[in-house]
Amino acid sequence: MDILFKCPECKGNALIQMTDEEADEVKQRIQTEGRSPTLIIRCENNHELLVTLYNPRTGEGLGVRDIVVPLRSDKDNSVPKKEKESSEIDWLTKAFGGKS
Known part of the structure; x- marks a missing residue:
């Protein structure tokens, strides 16, 4: 299953690719937990995006x-790109706040 959408930052294409089995697991999770999963995706211009999925009615x-x-602090923008690369947990902490 492919889900194509536009990046709100640059209007470039972003694509979520998953197998039918993965899509079925996501649908099942939505039904049983009542929560939609959020994925970290990069658009074609390498912008990081948090994308929340849902199962239509x-x-x-x-x-x-x-x-x-995600919003970046001024301090974060001054860090060289190689040093910015970090784990998903670090990325979420920077995007939503918390201890780093």
Whole structure:
């Protein structure tokens, strides 16, 4: 299953690719937990995006519910790109705050 959407930062294409089995697991998780998963995706211009999926009322397929572009602090923008590369947990902490 492919889900294509536009990056809100640059209007470039962003693509979520998953197997049918992965899509079924996501749908099942939404039904059982009542929570939509959020994925970290990069658009074609390498912008990091937090993308929340949902299962339409028809129960077929998956769709994009929300796209969030993380805010970067001035301090974070001054760090060289190689030093910025970090784990997903570090990325989420920077995007939403908390101890780093």
